Amino acid sequence: MGLTETRTPPSIEPLSLSEIVENGLCIGCGLCRSIAGAGDVEMVMTPEGRERPVAMQALDKPTLAKINAVCPGTRIAGPSPAQMDEAALTNTVWGRVERLVLGSAADPTVRFIGSGGGTLTALGQFLLSSGRVKFVLHVAASRSMPMRTERQLSFDPASVLEGAGSRYGPAATLVDFNDILDRGEPFALIAKPCDITAVRNLARLDPRVDEYMRYALAFVCGGASDLTKSEQVLQRFGLSEDELALFRYRGHGNPGLNRIETGDGRAFEISYRQLWEDEDKWMIQPRCKICPDAIGQVADIAVSDAWLNGGPAVEDEALNGIIVRTKRGLELFDAAVEAGALEIKRETGIAEIGELQSHQVRKRRAVWARLRGMEIAGKPVPFVTDLSLRNCALQNSLAENLAEGRGARDRARRGRLGEPPAVPRKAILKDGRP
Template identity: 25%
Template sequence: MHDLNEIIDGGYCIGCGACAFVGKGSIDLIEDEYRQYQGRIQPEAKDMDLDAALAVCPFSNEGPNEDEISQRVFDYESGSYAEVVGYHKALYAGHVSDTGLRKKVTSGGILTYTLSELLKRDLVDAVVHVKKSDKSGTLFEYGFSRTPEEVVQGAKSRYYPIEISEVMDFIKNNEGRYAFVGIPCFIKTVRRLCGQDEILAERIHFFVGLVCGHLKSKAYADLMAWRAGFNPDEMKAIDFRHKFEDRNADDYGICVEDLHGNKKELVARETPGTNWGLGFFKYEACDYCDDIFAETADIAVGDAWLKDYTNDSLGNSVVVVRNETIQSIIDDGMKSGTLAFDELTAEEALMSQGGGFRHRRTGLGDRLYLKQKRTAWVPKKRVDAVDSGIPLLRKLIYRYRIYLRERSAVVWKDCRRAGNYSTFDRRMKWPTRGYSLLLKVGGIVRRLKQRVEK
């Protein structure tokens, strides 16, 4: 069997579309019954195309891994390296000073700021990022912004499937200087593409990364529409990260609008299914990813989930700078006061992603062990499969999350097929309660341990 089958059938396909781009005619990208994009190999697929796809797929063992790419593209002599955070010139937490702009962005607006500056300084002709889509059946897609105003319109995090085959085709056929924006696995795959394709390498000048916990299938947006009281098939727009003036940054809203003009604002914390730890509708591939800080990107930006920053309702970003030109953009911004930044240590940057870090290190070790025990194919990771040394309760939590990911996808698929979403909560009630119970027991055990240690 070709390794690409192992990746797709094994649940490691993130649906990025790199395989469909290099293996046109042999591999298609489809939306599957779980509302996620997946590569599909055609019966008459040519081996040559499958090999080309394998060389760029972010979950294949063929191309360079994150460390190898990062060592090749960054100047390690002049910066620092910290495990998980990766290579960096500088680390910050902060936001854009313009309050008007800050209200329109996800966290501190550093992605929008950097991308706008790249255009203003004539360093690129277009930004390739995720924008609202006019196509039927999808709310968001990769597109191009050629002015800072367009970049601002494309702001906000989209926890939604997206793919790159069309925009890569465009770049290949249209001369220009581009900045590509993506979550870690997408940046890795475009770096791999550039390693194979001189034209793309010549045209993509900057790689701008988002820190990532995991990607969601379209079912997540569907569920939010359903929670808002709308028919998921009639959803027009969704803002996954609405800022409330009177709440902390980590207590955000989700705004949904349907085709009839009805709008609803949900409080994420009060909306079942939004707890990121539950991993509802997560791509399975995300459970086998070890890159949180987009380690191959020239700049990576995430939420500053740190106690000194979350109480600011307008939001702050954690920022990892790896590229000299981007460092000068940031330096100029700090000097002129357009950026309000504090320097961070690598430990602090890591702390901002505490949950993601545990899930993608110890948790990943356990998941790899489980797959290997079943003699299933696993991609090579920078984390080893581990059996011993993980406290039993932690192991149970990691394994329960696999169950919740699988179950939420299957139950939503059933509801969609039956045209009856009301059974979702009933069927997910006990699984969700089981997870809460595990967390509670974990908390009690941790407090008891702390008391004993005192």
């Protein structure tokens, strides 16, 4: 296998929605529905617990071509050099960085309620209170089905705080993104790195993105789990989804407890470690296993957990790794610190953030070989540019790359990196019957 950074650009014939989904490339962001329109594409919750697009009728070739051009499962590009400062630090694995610190929200309530140190929540609140944006696009727990996640527009700091805390299930953040652009108002996006990739892709086709989306903020992502992961937690306590009044994955501490409350007043809790103790049951979506940018290189600021002991204790100090990536992000970060919205614990560096997020380093080094293995198996892979995958792979031994490539090839041939066709799931009753 010769090391190359990118593969041949996508063929003239675009992939259909079903091909994107069934080859494990979809992450369920919903941007394809926004492009095609609600009458042509609908998002469904599948039996596997994933939000996936379904074409309600055959999509014309121009629509499919546009979807293929923006989908974060078919095209993944690194950051534009125009966003960077010439003095930025550059690292093969971590990309370009303007500044790297350990810090948190200054407000103790935001620190407590938010995930890690509440940095993203504090930034969203600051953007609104300072008048830099009219609203923030992010996700929050569904009010009617609190185990599920839905996109939210927040127009004031209190609303941003309502959406604080990590959400580990599927989320179609961009399901009506065209309508959001139609508002013609400046806004900020807080989302997964793949969501931001999708929007950056769209910016090449729609100038309104760069005109109105003033800031893109990401969390460093460990992967999006299926809703069935959360349903397993309910099964532990003999609960059904229709009994829920609250399903909080974490927060109210660092990392905080996974807390469940029912409509009749019962409450149940498990620790963060209990939630994720069995890696075989993480139920991470297939697209996440080949993600070349879970560290948010295309964001203005990316925020990570920062457990100084290598993992969460019972409760840790409220703290985030804050990776400032662009000139715009640096100006925002400095202003937020000056205004008292964020506080810095200390400066950090690539070596420490690599230790705190060692699994992200391993994934970045593995992705090139995984994609090559999928290609050898005859499967479509994303067209990836400007993310140094080749150089990341060169940090591995030949044996390590061969093992990753062969493993991905074999899993792809067995269908383990793909998905079944997207169909709506049936309601699940308390006893587990449909």
